[in-house]
Amino acid sequence: MLENVIEFFRNLPEKKCATCGETIEEQHECYGNQCDNCNSI
Numbered sequence: 001m002l003e004n005v006i007e008f009f010r011n012l013p014e015k016k017c018a019t020c021g022e023t024i025e026e027q028h029e030c031y032g033n034q035c036d037n038c039n040s041i
């Protein structure tokens with residue numbers, strides 16, 4: 001069961017910042033397609 005959950009998240013496409021290309025760790029919808037640094041600008 002637990003392994004299936006891990007595999008599920010592993011298969012999710014990485015969310016990357018549209019500005020700098022940095023992988024976005026946060027999964028909040030409000031971040032849009034930008035990382036924390038670029039989002040604050």
Ligand SMILES: [Zn+2]
Binds near residue numbers: 017019036
């Ligand atoms: Zn960025």
